[in-house]
Amino acid sequence: xxxxxxxxxxxxxxxxxxxxxxxxxxxxxxxxxxxxxxxxxxxxxxxxxxxxxxxxxxxxxxxxxxxxxxxxxxxxxxxxxxxxxxxxxxxxxxxxxxxxxxxxxxxxxxxxxxxxxxxxxxxxxxxxxxxxxxxxxxxxxxxxxxxxx
Amino acid sequence: xxxxxxxxxxxxxxxxxxxxxxxxxxxxxxxxxxxxxxxxxxxxxxxxxxxxxxxxxxxxxxxxxxxxxxxxxxxxxxxxxxxxxxxxxxxxxxxxxxxxxxxxxxxxxxxxxxxxxxxxxxxxxxxxxxxxxxxxxxxxxxxxxxxxxxxxxxxxxxxxxxxxxxxxxxxxxxxxxxxxxxxxxxxxxxxxxxxxxxxxxxxxxxxxxxxxxxxxxxxxxxxxxxxxxxxxxxxxxxxxxxxxxxxxxxxxxxxxxxxxxxxxxxxxxxxxxxxxxxxxxxxxxxxxxx
Amino acid sequence: xxxxxxxxxxxxxxxxxxxxxxxxxxxxxxxxxxxxxxxxxxxxxxxxxxxxxxxxxxxxxxxxxxxxxxxxxxxxxxxxxxxxxxxxxxxxxxxxxxxxxxxxxxxxxxxxxxxxxxxxxxxxxxxxxxxxxxxxxxxxxxxxxxxxxxxxxxxxxxxxxxxxxxxxxxxxxxxxxxxxxxxxxxxxxxxxxxxxxxxxxxxxxxxxxxxxxxxxxxxxxxxxxxxxxxxxxxxxxxxxxxxxxxxxxxxxxxxxxxxxxxxxxxxxxxxxxxxxxxxxxxxxxxxxxxxxxxxxxxxxxxxxxxxxxxxxxxxxxxxxxxxxxxxxxxxxxxxxxxxxxxxxxxxxxxxx
Numbered sequence: 001x002x003x004x005x006x007x008x009x010x011x012x013x014x015x016x017x018x019x020x021x022x023x024x025x026x027x028x029x030x031x032x033x034x035x036x037x038x039x040x041x042x043x044x045x046x047x048x049x050x051x052x053x054x055x056x057x058x059x060x061x062x063x064x065x066x067x068x069x070x071x072x073x074x075x076x077x078x079x080x081x082x083x084x085x086x087x088x089x090x091x092x093x094x095x096x097x098x099x100x101x102x103x104x105x106x107x108x109x110x111x112x113x114x115x116x117x118x119x120x121x122x123x124x125x126x127x128x129x130x131x132x133x134x135x136x137x138x139x140x141x142x143x144x145x146x147x148x149x
Numbered sequence: 150x151x152x153x154x155x156x157x158x159x160x161x162x163x164x165x166x167x168x169x170x171x172x173x174x175x176x177x178x179x180x181x182x183x184x185x186x187x188x189x190x191x192x193x194x195x196x197x198x199x200x201x202x203x204x205x206x207x208x209x210x211x212x213x214x215x216x217x218x219x220x221x222x223x224x225x226x227x228x229x230x231x232x233x234x235x236x237x238x239x240x241x242x243x244x245x246x247x248x249x250x251x252x253x254x255x256x257x258x259x260x261x262x263x264x265x266x267x268x269x270x271x272x273x274x275x276x277x278x279x280x281x282x283x284x285x286x287x288x289x290x291x292x293x294x295x296x297x298x299x300x301x302x303x304x305x306x307x308x309x310x311x312x313x314x315x316x317x318x319x320x321x322x323x324x325x326x327x328x329x330x331x332x333x334x335x336x337x338x339x340x341x342x343x344x345x346x347x348x349x350x351x352x353x354x355x356x357x358x359x360x361x362x363x364x365x366x367x368x369x370x371x372x373x374x375x376x377x378x379x380x381x382x383x384x385x386x387x388x389x390x391x392x393x394x395x396x397x398x399x400x401x402x403x404x405x406x407x408x409x410x411x412x413x414x415x416x417x418x419x420x421x422x423x424x425x426x427x428x429x430x431x432x433x434x435x436x437x438x439x
Numbered sequence: 440x441x442x443x444x445x446x447x448x449x450x451x452x453x454x455x456x457x458x459x460x461x462x463x464x465x466x467x468x469x470x471x472x473x474x475x476x477x478x479x480x481x482x483x484x485x486x487x488x489x490x491x492x493x494x495x496x497x498x499x500x501x502x503x504x505x506x507x508x509x510x511x512x513x514x515x516x517x518x519x520x521x522x523x524x525x526x527x528x529x530x531x532x533x534x535x536x537x538x539x540x541x542x543x544x545x546x547x548x549x550x551x552x553x554x555x556x557x558x559x560x561x562x563x564x565x566x567x568x569x570x571x572x573x574x575x576x577x578x579x580x581x582x583x584x585x586x587x588x589x590x591x592x593x594x595x596x597x598x599x600x601x602x603x604x605x606x607x608x609x610x611x612x613x614x615x616x617x618x619x620x621x622x623x624x625x626x627x628x629x630x631x632x633x634x635x636x637x638x639x640x641x642x643x644x645x646x647x648x649x650x651x652x653x654x655x656x657x658x659x660x661x662x663x664x665x666x667x668x669x670x671x672x673x674x675x676x677x678x679x680x681x682x683x684x685x686x687x688x689x690x691x692x693x694x695x696x697x698x699x700x701x702x703x704x705x706x707x708x709x710x711x712x713x714x715x716x717x718x719x720x721x722x723x724x725x726x727x728x729x730x731x732x733x734x735x736x737x738x739x740x741x742x743x744x745x746x747x748x749x750x751x752x753x754x755x756x757x758x759x760x761x762x763x764x765x766x767x768x769x770x771x772x773x774x775x776x777x778x779x780x781x782x783x784x785x786x787x788x789x790x791x
Contacts, residue, residue: 180770
């Protein structure tokens with residue numbers, strides 16, 4: 001019986017995943033409340049530094065999600081992102097950031113159900129891993145993140 | 150090396166260049182040197198202690214060097230890859246530089262302390278030496294040399310780290326990186342770190358904290374390694390320059406393997422070969438993406 | 440007046456053990472060997488056997504013990520109506536440095552001048568007060584050492600509370616300051632009276648003198664009258680403009696102040712080491728940079744150390760440790776630079 005509620009930050013693209021997440025919400029699919037979404041125009045905009053920043057500031061996990069290949073609103077943003085994320089994942093794994101704390105996904109605007117799976121799956125995985133207290137110099141805002149069950 | 154001196158003098162006499170960027174013997178060993186007169190050229194040397202990557206001086210940000218005018222640069226095959234990178238990324242035009250390729254059999258890691266070249270003193274970059282003279286060159290000097298001494302043990306460090314658990318790795322890298330004092334020698338000696346305004350210098354917002362604590366240092370070194378992915382030529386200058394002796398090259402060599410394994414990219418001195426980051430394929434692997 | 444004692448090697452180790460048992464921080468040269476890093480560095484001692492007192496000079500200087508690379512000045516917390524400041528304590532745990540090189544110990548003394556000049560730096564003096572320095576005479580040097588050219592030597596006692604001279608089986612100790620006396624008082628069982636004069640090793644001093652023979656006054660006279668000389672551009676072409684030399688230097692002390700948010704409503708103000716060789720050092724918010732090329736920055740470094748500091752405090756801001764020479768990836772060589780300036784000064788019949 002654990003009282004640890006992980007804090008997860010999700011960086012999602014506006015056109016696919018954000019809309020898909022919205023669909024999950026309007027469809028009343030039950031999802032873990034641990035995720036806070038940050039909307040970006042495209043996964044190609046996601047600087048991997050954002051993910052590191054999230055861990056620096058108290059996140060225990062991260063989700064990065066966008067349009068499926070060939071469906072990017074800006075044509076090729078997600079292709080660039082795909083390479084960038086692959087490199088990021090390999091480097092962070094090498095320095096000891098457990099890859100199970102980060103989920104990468106393609107979630108389209110119609111995949112509300114998939115989004116819920118990504119959210120719930122990531123939350124449970126990160127809950128088992130525990131708080132990411134060993135991230136160097138990690139700080140937490142004094143404000144409440146408010147995920148009480 | 151007489152051949153090099155004669156060539157340098159000829160280039161100056163014929164006004165093909167205004168200066169030669171090569172090596173001279175300083176008080177303690179070879180160091181970068183700029184020859185602007187015929188008599189200066191007699192100071193130019195090349196031996197197995199000439200580890201410095203002179204391509205770092207070719208960035209347009211080096212205003213004092215740029216003011217010298219058109220340069221001839223002495224490059225080993227490994228250094229030429231950095232020159233190719235600068236050309237590829239439009240920091241240098243091929244016709245604006247004369248490249249004096251030098252045949253090399255390996256260099257030592259510390260030009261002042263290491264006098265002999267052997268498996269103990271060989272520089273890390275030589276462990277992956279692919280060719281001993283550059284293809285990207287206008288002239289070639291020096292005699293052909295045998296391959297540099299190998300050292301399999303030194304190259305096994307990445308594999309060693311990969312046997313560790315995430316917690317052990319994070320503890321290791323935290324302890325290594327917290328010694329960094331943010332002198333930025335790693336960035337300044339790197340030929341591919343030529344940004345007019347480095348991301349670490351941005352203050353609104355300050356994405357990367359400038360303070361030399363573990364948090365700021367982690368952000369800096371991971372970001373620098375990521376920004377160099379597919380661009381780093383593995384010259385090892387960053388590691389040589391680091392006053393805290395952090396094995397920075399491990400991060401870059403790890404990513405070089407990722408470039409080779411995932412994207413089939415090998416560092417090359419061909420400026421027309423596209424860099425892997427900035428390019429993409431429709432069928433890039435995405436096994437890690439749900 | 441010095442109080443001379445002797446200390447065997449085993450008793451020194453035992454003394455360090457006593458200090459550790461009493462909860463005192465002990466800093467000494469240690470061997471770091473992990474992931475390719477093999478060097479001697481000053482570091483916190485956990486076991487007296489780790490100390491390396493007969494090795495080469497530590498790569499980084501002792502200034503870190505009293506002037507860390509990053510130092511919290513205060514913390515703040517912001518509420519709706521006000522900002523609360525939380526001061527950091529200016530008292531520090533007791534620390535003893537064992538085996539300080541004479542150049543490093545002297546540097547702390549040299550820096551006391553500027554740190555207590557127009558504003559008393561409480562963080563600096565708080566740590567200085569809590570720290571005892573046990574210097575050890577150098578028994579080895581290399582081509583980069585030049586302490587004799589700046590008024591010091593391998594046996595200089597400046598800045599030391601105890602000065603240790605190696606002899607057979609141990610050390611002769613000269614107890615030099617009230618702080619040194621107080622330390623001796625607590626541990627005198629380990630340090631009996633010495634029965635003879637300390638024999639100082641002379642060989643090292645000759646070698647250091649051979650590295651550089653120049654008078655600081657001649658250097659100062661030349662640099663103060665050759666501001667626009669082409670020498671600065673020529674000498675600075677190979678410099679990469681990093682901070683390595685400044686950061687390993689025992690007397691460089693410039694710092695930057697930053698405010699760092701730790702959360703939405705609270706954060707830390709810190710001071711961090713800064714280096715005048717970087718192009719950002721004098722960059723104004725307007726975009727103007729009074730030292731916009733490396734020649735100007737190199738000139739400033741040499742002037743500050745050999746011109747400005749002496750004019751203000753009567754001595755050079757350099758203890759001849761040679762670290763800047765050893766660490767420079769581009770082969771900038773202060774010994775060669777000073778030698779060249781010295782030669783130019785002599786040729787021009789420079790001010791005597």
